[in-house]
Structures are given as structure tokens and as C-alpha cells.
Amino acid sequence: MKALCWTGINKLQVEDVDEPTILEPRDAIVKVTLSTSCGSDLHLLGGYVPGMRAGDVLGHEFMGEIVAVGSGVEKRKVGDRVVVCSFMSCGQCFYCVNGLTSLCDNTNPHPGLGEGLFGASTGGCFGYSQITGGFAGSHAEYVRVPHIDTGAFPIPDGVTDEQAVFASDAVPTGWMGADLGGVKPGDVVAVWGAGGVGQMAARASMLLGAEKVIVIDRLPERLEQARSIIGAETLDYSDTEVMAELRERTGGRGPDVSIEAVGMEAHSERPDYLYDRVKTALKLETDRPTAVREAIMATRKGGSVFVLGVFGGLVDKFPLGAVMNKGLTLRSAQQHGHRYIPMLLERIAAGEIPTGHLATHVMPLADAPKGYEMFKTKDDGCVRAVFRP
Amino acid sequence: MSKKSVFVIAAVAGAAVAGTVAARRLRQGGSEDSAGPDDQVEGSTDRWRVVTIAADPEQIAPEGRLPTPLADLDELIEVRFEPAPGDRGTELAARPRAGASHPDDQNDLARMIRRALRESKQLIEAGELATNEPQPEGHRPATPAGLVVDALSRRSPEEGVL
Ligand SMILES: NC(=O)c1ccc[n+]([C@@H]2O[C@H](COP(=O)([O-])OP(=O)(O)OC[C@H]3O[C@@H](n4cnc5c(N)ncnc54)[C@H](O)[C@@H]3O)[C@@H](O)[C@H]2O)c1
Ligand SMILES: [Zn+2]
Numbered sequence: 293m294k295a296l297c298w299t300g301i302n303k304l305q306v307e308d309v310d311e312p313t314i315l316e317p318r319d320a321i322v323k324v325t326l327s328t329s330c331g332s333d334l335h336l337l338g339g340y341v342p343g344m345r346a347g348d349v350l351g352h353e354f355m356g357e358i359v360a361v362g363s364g365v366e367k368r369k370v371g372d373r374v375v376v377c378s379f380m381s382c383g384q385c386f387y388c389v390n391g392l393t394s395l396c397d398n399t400n401p402h403p404g405l406g407e408g409l410f411g412a413s414t415g416g417c418f419g420y421s422q423i424t425g426g427f428a429g430s431h432a433e434y435v436r437v438p439h440i441d442t443g444a445f446p447i448p449d450g451v452t453d454e455q456a457v458f459a460s461d462a463v464p465t466g467w468m469g470a471d472l473g474g475v476k477p478g479d480v481v482a483v484w485g486a487g488g489v490g491q492m493a494a495r496a497s498m499l500l501g502a503e504k505v506i507v508i509d510r511l512p513e514r515l516e517q518a519r520s521i522i523g524a525e526t527l528d529y530s531d532t533e534v535m536a537e538l539r540e541r542t543g544g545r546g547p548d549v550s551i552e553a554v555g556m557e558a559h560s561e562r563p564d565y566l567y568d569r570v571k572t573a574l575k576l577e578t579d580r581p582t583a584v585r586e587a588i589m590a591t592r593k594g595g596s597v598f599v600l601g602v603f604g605g606l607v608d609k610f611p612l613g614a615v616m617n618k619g620l621t622l623r624s625a626q627q628h629g630h631r632y633i634p635m636l637l638e639r640i641a642a643g644e645i646p647t648g649h650l651a652t653h654v655m656p657l658a659d660a661p662k663g664y665e666m667f668k669t670k671d672d673g674c675v676r677a678v679f680r681p
Numbered sequence: 682m683s684k685k686s687v688f689v690i691a692a693v694a695g696a697a698v699a700g701t702v703a704a705r706r707l708r709q710g711g712s713e714d715s716a717g718p719d720d721q722v723e724g725s726t727d728r729w730r731v732v733t734i735a736a737d738p739e740q741i742a743p744e745g746r747l748p749t750p751l752a753d754l755d756e757l758i759e760v761r762f763e764p765a766p767g768d769r770g771t772e773l774a775a776r777p778r779a780g781a782s783h784p785d786d787q788n789d790l791a792r793m794i795r796r797a798l799r800e801s802k803q804l805i806e807a808g809e810l811a812t813n814e815p816q817p818e819g820h821r822p823a824t825p826a827g828l829v830v831d832a833l834s835r836r837s838p839e840e841g842v843l
């Protein structure tokens with residue numbers, strides 16, 4: 293079958309690979325209908341996330357049809373049209389039982405790598421480096437899905453493929469940021485990044501009762517989507533001083549909850565950007581936390597900051613003093629999608645969460661290298677390049 | 682692969698190993714520059730390695746029979762069960778039996794214990810082992826950085842801080 297492989301830093305190629313097979317009783321094989329690029333892939337593509345191996349099949353946000361199941365599968369069956377959570381959950385360990393499913397103890401075959409880097413390992417994830425298990429990704433005709441009963445969710449009738457695919461990752465990620473960030477009725481929320489994840493975090497904040505949601509980015513097409521489709525206010529950081537503008541729009545307080553949806557390749561027009569570029573180029577720092585710093589400085593006293601953007605290693609000039617002295621709550625996680633996806637699919641079906649507009653460029657898998665180039669440079673208003681194998 | 686990419690992967694893979702190796706150095710203790718409370722806590726390759734399993738001791742070892750991955754090491758190890766706090770199940774610990782040494786060396790036995798504990802936990806909690814071999818993959822050129830990543834991935838069930 294055809295699959296999109298990472299072949300080196302900033303190099304992708306569609307290759308002929310073997311089809312996956314059922315390896316364990318709770319597995320299924322899913323025939324991929326749609327598989328989307330995600331901002332996280334850009335960190336892999338650019339070599340910011342360690343543990344990539346040439347030949348790794350990319351892709352972790354997808355939907356499709358179950359075409360084979362293992363002998364231990366009970367709830368799902370061949371023919372089901374499902375969206376699959378990017379992370380894998382055994383459903384039984386302490387973390388899975390407590391809704392912290394991306395921390396599953398039992399789905400990552402390479403636990404030693406995460407333990408070496410972070411002191412403990414995450415669960416398994418599709419197409420996301422050897423650190424999350426080295427699983428083949430979903431930018432392929434077929435994908436093996438371990439623990440299909442816990443990881444795949446039937447898509448309600450009336451929800452299109454283009455709407456459903458984002459329930460795999462962007463929608464639950466955004467929802468988690470608002471939910472675990474503690475957004476409650478009356479809050480003012482600021483979201484850094486107007487990509488798929490930031491837009492979904494903004495929508496979730498509104499549904500959880502925030503009175504004002506401000507989305508920060510500099511790309512006009514994305515800011516336009518955040519305004520007209522999501523219904524948030526926007527702030528163009530290339531046009532104004534973010535901190536001052538936020539103070540002005542929040543009665544001098546700062547946002548109650550700040551959600552960072554940018555990640556380790558943040559861009560900025562502030563002087564610390566140059567500093568981070570130099571430090572990362574010299575390998576004295578692995579990630580650029582520009583937006584995290586700004587979120588911490590902007591948040592009101594006693595407020596909370598949720599880091600959704602992916603970070604892989606060490607950052608520099610981290611304003612710990614602001615976290616401490618302002619009494620902030622700082623949280624983060626890879627998405628715990630399993631606890632949210634069924635509810636989110638219902639909300640998508642009910643028209644509460646618009647998602648289809650994120651699929652700005654749908655194309656055959658054969659064009660995926662071109663699609664990633666577009667997504668990376670945000671060319672032609674690309675919000676997400678989505679592949680149809 | 683470009684020179685730059687080789688460097689990045691090797692550097693980061695190096696960091697992953699460094700973390701693991703640093704942890705192991707602490708465990709083995711005795712090194713002059715790192716003598717401190719950690720060393721005493723971490724002990725040596727003989728120390729107990731522990732996983733918490735969401736199950737009762739009777740489910741883990743029915744009639745005293747250890748789960749297969751640990752039973753395979755029976756002669757070489759001793760095993761301890763303790764209830765985990767907060768209803769989290771059982772803390773299952775294993776360490777080399779006094780005087781027992783694996784034919785190769787003591788580090789090898791530590792590696793086997795790590796793997797056996799993890800696999801026991803996976804089998805009891807999840808009902809199967811976390812695996813992905815064989816699976817679809819593109820062309821994997823034998824570059825030095827690639828070989829490092831392969832070797833680390835292959836060894837990782839036996840490595841880490843457990
Ligand atoms: N926690 C999780 O489980 C999870 C899941 C999915 C994605 N992510 C992460 O979320 C982040 C966003 O993902 P995405 O798919 O939306 O990516 P994306 O690349 O489409 O969007 C990132 C956006 O951030 C903007 N940006 C860059 N620097 C900024 C700054 N200083 N201030 C404000 N905006 C800035 C960019 O212009 C872009 O629009 C990535 O880091 C991704 O890895 C995390
Ligand atoms: Zn993602």
C-alpha cells in the first residue's frame with residue numbers, strides 16, 4: 293500500500309510499504325478515509341521532536357472504516373465508520389481509569405525512551421516518533437489500531453468525513469485545554485495560535501461559558517476564521533503589543549485563563565525570539581517557548597495557563613517568578629481524547645462545534661509532500677492539508 | 682540524510698540515553714562526584730524494581746504462580762507484593778536473588794527484570810503486550826543516526842528509570 297514516510301529533516305516521500313496486520317487480540321485494521329496534517333507533525337518534520345527514524349509513517353489524526361478485528365474485540369465491528377483517537381488507551385491502568393489516557397502505562401512499546409527524557413513515558417500514539425512507541429501512522433491506506441474498543445468512536449450519521457476527522461485530535465485537544473484550564477462561566481480567555489487546535493480551544497471556552505474569548509495570531513485567514521466561524525475576538529500580534537492590548541481588553545486584569553496552542557516553533561516579533569533562534573540553532577535550547585512566556589506574563593493574578601502546544605525538551609528564560617508570585621496554575625498534557633470524543637461528536641452533530649472549515653486543502657495521499665509544504669508555510673491560506681488515501 | 686539531521690537525531694538520542702544512563706549511575710551509586718542521598722535510595726543493580734498493577738495479588742499470582750514473564754526468571758529473582766495506597770492495586774517488586782547472577786552480567790539481569798515487570802503489568806492490566814512489530818515502514822537507510830535510534834528503540838523495554 294501507499295504511505296507517507298518521513299525520510300529525514302524536512303523530507304517526506306510517498307512510498308510503497310507492507311500492509312499492516314493484526315498483531316494482538318484487541319487490534320483492528322482501519323481503512324483510512326481521511327487523515328489530516330497537524331501542527332505536531334511540523335515539529336516532527338523539522339526534527340524538533342527526537343526519535344524519528346527514516347521510514348517512519350506519519351499521521352495521527354484520522355477517521356475511516358474498520359475492515360478487520362482481532363479475536364478479543366468486543367464493542368467495535370467490521371464496517372463501523374469511526375474516528376480514532378491519536379493516543380492509545382488500554383482502558384484499564386490507573387491513568388486510563390482516571391481519564392488521563394495519553395499517559396496510559398500499557399500502550400507504549402518503548403517506555404525507556406520517554407523515561408530517559410522525561411522521567412516517565414507517555415502512552416502510545418500513531419505516527420509520532422519512537423518516543424511514543426514508534427507506531428506506524430495514519431497517512432496510509434490502512435492502519436493497525438491497538439485497543440480498538442477504547443480508541444475508536446462511531447461517527448453519528450449526518451457528520452461528514454471532513455467534520456469528523458478533527459474529532460481525532462484537534463477538537464479534544466482544544467476542549468481539554470479549556471476544560472482542564474478551568475474555564476468557567478464569565479471568564480475571559482486568551483488563546484495563542486489560531487490553527488486547528490487554537491480555534492477548537494476557543495470554541496470550547498465559549499461552550500464552557502467564557503464571556504469573552506480572544507484569539508491571537510498573525511495570519512489573516514486564520515484570524516478571520518476565528519472571528520466569523522468560531523465567534524471569538526481576535527488580536528493580530530504583528531500589529532500591536534500583545535500584553536498592552538490584552539490589558540486594555542480585560543479591564544486591566546489580564547485573561548482568567550490563557551491557552552497556548554502554538555508549540556515549540558513559536559514565531560515572534562519580540563527580541564526574545566532572536567535569542568531563542570540562536571540558542572536552538574546552537575542546541576543550547578531545544579524548544580522556543582515564546583508564546584508560553586507571553587501567556588504567563590499576560591495572565592491575571594491567580595489565573596491559569598494551559599500549555600497545549602507540544603514541547604520536546606528544554607526551554608530557556610522561563611518566567612518561573614511570574615508563575616510563583618502571581619499565584620498561577622500551570623497545566624499541560626498530550627490530549628486525553630477518550631474522555632471527550634463521544635460528547636464532542638454529539639456536539640459536532642448538533643452544530644455546536646464547527647470543524648469542516650479547517651480542511652482547507654483536501655487532496656490525494658500522493659500529493660501529501662506538497663500538502664505539508666503548504667501547511668508548513670501556511671501558503672494559500674492553508675489551515676490543514678487533509679489526505680484521502 | 683543530511684549532516685544536520687544526523688546531528689539532531691544523534692544528539693537527541695544521546696540525550697535519551699544520557700537520561701537513562703544518568704539514572705542508572707545513580708542506581709549503581711558509589712561514584713565520587715554523585716555521592717548523596719540519591720545513591721543510597723537508588724542503591725545498586727540489586728535494588729528492588731517496582732511496578733504498580735491495578736489488580737489484587739491473587740489476580741497477579743493465582744495460587745502463588747507468578748505471571749509468565751517473571752516466572753521465567755524464577756530461579757534468579759525474589760519477588761514481593763504490597764498493597765498500593767489509595768486503592769491503586771498492588772505494588773509488585775522484583776530484585777536479583779542474593780548470590781544469583783545471570784550468566785552474562787548483573788546489568789543484564791536488571792534489564793530482564795525491568796522487561797518482565799513491564800510485561801507482567803501489561804498482560805494483567807491490558808490483556809496483551811504493547812507491540813508494533815512487524816508493521817508498515819518505508820525504506821530505512823543504515824545511517825549511523827538511524828542505527829542509534831533503532832538500537833535505543835529495541836532496548837527501551839529493558840531500559841529507563843524502572
Ligand atoms: N497537547 C496535544 O495533545 C496536542 C494535540 C495536537 C496539537 N498540539 C500542538 O498544538 C500546537 C498547535 O497545533 P495546530 O495544528 O493548531 O498548529 P498550526 O501550526 O496550524 O498553528 C499554530 C499557529 O500558531 C501561530 N503562532 C506562531 N507563533 C505565535 C505566537 N508567538 N503567538 C501567537 N500565535 C503564534 C501560527 O501563526 C499558527 O497559526 C502545536 O504545537 C501542536 O503540536 C498538541
Ligand atoms: Zn496532532
Ligand SMILES: [Zn+2]
Pocket residue numbers: 381382383384385386387388389395396397398399
Ligand atoms: Zn492504560
